[in-house]
C-alpha cells in the first residue's frame with residue numbers, strides 16, 4: 001500500500017515537472033480569446049473533426065495541445081503549415097487556444 005502511494009505521488013510530481021512550462025502558458029489563456037482565434041484553425045481542423053489527414057483537435061487535453069504547439073513553433077515538429085501558424089502565435093494566444101479546444105466535444 002505504501003509503495004502504491006509512493007508511485008502515485010511520484011507520477012503526479014513527475015507530470016507537474018514535465019508540464020510546468022505548459023501549465024504556465026495555459027494559466028495565461030482566456031477561453032473567449034481562444035474562441036476568437038480558433039476561427040483560423042477551423043478552416044483545416046473542421047468542427048466535426050477528422051478529415052483528409054488533418055487530425056482533429058477538438059477536446060484535446062490542454063497540456064498536450066500546448067506541448068504540440070510549442071513543438072511546431074520551435075520547429076521540433078516538422079509540418080511546415082503548422083510551423084508557420086504556431087510561429088505567429090505568442091504564449092498567451094496558444095494558452096487561450098488550448099483552453100478553448102479542450103472544452104469542445106471530442107470527435108466520435
Ligand code: HEC
Nearest residue numbers: 040041043044045054055057065068069079081082085097
Ligand atoms: C492550412 C491548414 C491548417 C490550419 C489553418 C491549421 N492547421 Fe493545425 N494542422 C494542420 C495539419 C495538416 C496538421 C498535421 C501536421 C502533422 O502531421 O504534423 C495539423 C496539426 C495540428 C496539431 C497537432 C494535432 C495532433 O494530434 O498531432 C495541433 C494541436 C494543431 N494543428 C493546432 C492548430 C491550431 C491551434 C490552429 C489555428 C491557430 C491550426 N492548427 C491551424 C493543418 C492546419
